[in-house]
Amino acid sequence: MQPYSFSSARELFESAREASKDAERIRRQLLAMEARATSLGAGGLGPRVASTPNPQRMADAVGAMVDREAALERRQAEDYDLIDLACEVLYGREQDGAGGLWSLVGWRADALWWHYLGGRTWAEVGRMMGYTPEHACRQAMAALDACDAWGLAATIAGTGSAAD
Numbered sequence: 001m002q003p004y005s006f007s008s009a010r011e012l013f014e015s016a017r018e019a020s021k022d023a024e025r026i027r028r029q030l031l032a033m034e035a036r037a038t039s040l041g042a043g044g045l046g047p048r049v050a051s052t053p054n055p056q057r058m059a060d061a062v063g064a065m066v067d068r069e070a071a072l073e074r075r076q077a078e079d080y081d082l083i084d085l086a087c088e089v090l091y092g093r094e095q096d097g098a099g100g101l102w103s104l105v106g107w108r109a110d111a112l113w114w115h116y117l118g119g120r121t122w123a124e125v126g127r128m129m130g131y132t133p134e135h136a137c138r139q140a141m142a143a144l145d146a147c148d149a150w151g152l153a154a155t156i157a158g159t160g161s162a163a164d
Contacts, residue, residue: 004082004085008144008148009089009144009145009147009148009152009155010141010144010148012085012086012089012152013086013112013116013144014116015082016082016083016085016086016116016117017115017116017117017119019078019079019080019082019083020079020083020116020117020118020119021119022075022076022079023076023079023080023083026072026073026075026076026079027076029072030069030072030073030076033065033068033069037065083117086116086117087113087117088100088156089101089147089152089155089156090102090109090110090112090113091109092156092157092158093156093157098158099156099157099158100155100156100158101143101146101147101155103158104146104150104155104158104160105143105146107129108139108140108142108143109143110129111125111129111136111139111140111143112140112143112144114128115137115140121133122134122136122137125137125140146160147160
């Protein structure tokens with residue numbers, strides 16, 4: 001995972017939101033590329049007489065497609081690294097979910113996940129959490145402010161507190 005530098009937890013989650021959207025776009029692009037690559041295309045029964053001035057055309061096209069796919073996969077991996085960092089802030093590094101913002105502020109961490117990583121509006125998040133959209137948003141922003149006060153490392157470890 002590459003080192004990141006964010007001025008605030010809000011900036012981290014805004015970046016993770018963009019990474020989440022980008023990763024999904026890349027996933028769709030890669031699926032479309034795979035579908036085009038495996039397509040047999042249309043055939044015809046008529047005689048074909050065609051020649052190409054460049055016998056390397058097909059090899060060049062395949063090489064360009066492979067290069068594009070590799071670049072997309074690298075970008076997607078970078079997106080997933082940032083998403084993973086946001087998830088560590090929310091839920092900690094432990095497999096059992098001990099730690100992270102959730103251990104400190106409860107449902108507010110889930111609200112942040114749904115809004116920033118799940119791509120939901122505050123109205124949708126409020127409905128899912130059983131609160132008004134305004135309350136869900138206000139509480140989530142307060143959780144981000146608390147994360148800034150405690151610092152990312154303490155938040156990930158689940159050791160932040162009002163006394164820190």
